[in-house]
Amino acid sequence: MNKIELTIPRLGESVTEVTLSKWNVKVGDVVALDETIAEVSTDKVDSEVPSTHSGIIKELKFEEGDIIPVGEVFAILEFAEDPKTETSAEDVSLQSSEIIPEDKISKPSKFLSPLVKKIIKEENLAVDEILKIDGSGHNGRISKNDVLNYIKNPSQQKIEEVKVVSTSSSTGNSEIIEMDKMRQLISKHMKKSKQTSPHVTAYVEPDVTNLVKWREANKKAFEAKYNQKLTYTPIIVDCVVRAIKDFPMINVSVDETETKIIKHHDINIGIATALPNNNLIVPVIKSANTLNLEGLAKGVNSIVDKARNNKLSPDDISGGTFTISNVGTFGNLMGTPIINQPEVAILATGVIKKKPAVLESEYGDLVVVRQFMYLSLSFDHRVIDGSLGGVFLKRISDYMENWDINQSI
Template sequence: MKTINIPLPKIGESTTEAKIVEWLKKPGDFIKRDELFAVIGTDKVDSEIFSEYEGTLKEILVKESEEVSVGTTICTMEVDDAVEEKVIASNETLKQSVETVSEIKNTKLTPRNSEIVAFLSPVVRKMAAENGLSLEDLQKINGTGENGRIRKQDVENFLKPRKQNTSTPFVEEKLQLKVELDETLEPLSKMRKLIAENMEKSWRSIPHVTTFMDVNVTKLVAYREEIKEKFLQENVVKLTYTHLIMKAVIDAVKVYPTLNSWFNNEELLEKKNINLGFAAALPDGNLIVPNIKNAQNLSVVEIAKQVSEIGTRAKNGKLKPDDIQDTTFTVSNTGMFGSESGTPIISRPQVAVLALGNILRRAWIIEENGEEKILPQSVMTLSLSYDHRIVDGALASKFLTEIKKNMERY
């Protein structure tokens, strides 16, 4: 026989302390696995503790009504040597050790329902809550535990057929809106609805992280001002800041090609060609993201011409299917609307998107002849949103630093 410690489990995500409401067993009593042996609670809710082990209650260390911290040993048990001791005190296991009745989805308690719920182990309660099982679902499960108790394996077997089928998409509850006089309730346009659906899917499936970096673009602004008239005359297309920044981004992607990847269900595809996406206006005012194909081979002049051609097709409603397919990296110029920075949403299967902020005049420390001076400079904030499953903070920062170096080279 060996002695193991039983810690105070956690009730809910924010709970740090709880009290022993009642001991249902006394030292010397034999406790079966999954048997109820104590009730704990806070000022908001009481919850039952079911034994993870089969053995004898050896010593009670916390008295009834005494409040202690989560993880504190409240009692000890003697179990058979063949029973493998679990590290219940670990944070992850503590979260699973007890769940309140209210966490079982769509549950309305009746006397009969209360009996069913009280018969469930903490692990089963958590699984029921996480998988949206109702009491009607639980009643369909054949328990293989003592006296027909539902065990973890029983729930897993019940869920297997569901997991084999396509998961049910999340459906947002539709609210009943109060419409006042002279107000009009209109459905989203087909395009806006499609955009909303795609953005929601991306946001729900991708763990977004955004890193920001300020760039001194004073030289870039001066360069563009210096050559824009000549550029227009020679190429019959206007040169914008975005064209210059696109070239800086393309050159940075060549150095860090992971940013030019597609990710799909644990498979990463690093794309050979850079198909650079950018926002373009449609006739109805909505935005769409076409792309420049094989941008790694293009000069600034070629970038400007292709952006102009594709933008014109978008404005006239004449985009080709190929214009909007197979984007590998996207640059979004939100600064043209006045914003200083933003946290753009990644479009699947891409792994990153870059937002360009507005160019602002700021006080900046400049070193001249070995001396630091504070001078007004033109500054832009870059915002890189990336899929944290693929790109970590170090790679994101290196990538932004490379873009910054390219933007400051003019």
């Protein structure tokens, strides 16, 4: 008999350890090549760890909830034959199909892992419909995320994603809702940030009339030329990057001893993105200081699309040095955002609204209609004093107010 050690694969350049969220197999199970062995989490991204070979699970070395270093052996697999000779996924799936009886799922043309079969059974899904999904896994394998994305399709019946337990109290009916894994991680991350950094928030209200006019006049031509939609986000990112270049001590973090400041030369901008399940994730545009408006638009559109389609990798959400949160998306005027550790500042952008404004002219003061938005900057008072935070925020405002309405795309 041959044995092989299964190790935690590298999930991104900055990922050094993972949390074992769930075992999808038990000792004695027969598994196929690329079948999911376990689910792991890295801060905000959940990932599946597939088997690199087919065989029988002989040992599971960790418990759910354990933290495992990347590269560590987490399971032992045994082969009946030479490890280089792989049992077909379809053959092994018939041996290991314990979750759904064969009379309910006939021999599939695509391999369905036990986890996928479990989801199909629990959600009472039609197997024939699931088999039509274009799988994103190896050789078109249908993964857990493929099925979950299928469930979220508006054309299908909405499936509840949380466990709800009805209970009674003296004040009437209520519900107890279990936090999903991502919500638990967000909760811990936000609590840790407030405990780590003394937050201060400053506000400005720039006149963005020229910026709005320029975008309206150029968005169709921009999309035609670059095949990218031009939202306000890349324009705001451009202004933020220019302001960070002027005040590089905003682009820093504090080391674990809280005695040293780490100055980052790359400006990596995180874009806080709301997911369909109401959770929040912050994918990152790397080296934004090297990108023009076209590159920023492409970067923004790409990471937001990946976030909303559950396609982010651990690298996509790591390495941020400054974050932008667009609370205007929800119709909010302003916000007091919580710093995304280990960064030291975060910008919230409010909704753009028309307001009366007083402008000076050669004929005296005039009341005109202009476009305004609030910007709010939360910063870490350990390393950013009020003066630096204030002038930095005002510089972002200046770049937005003085947007060149005549610039070409």
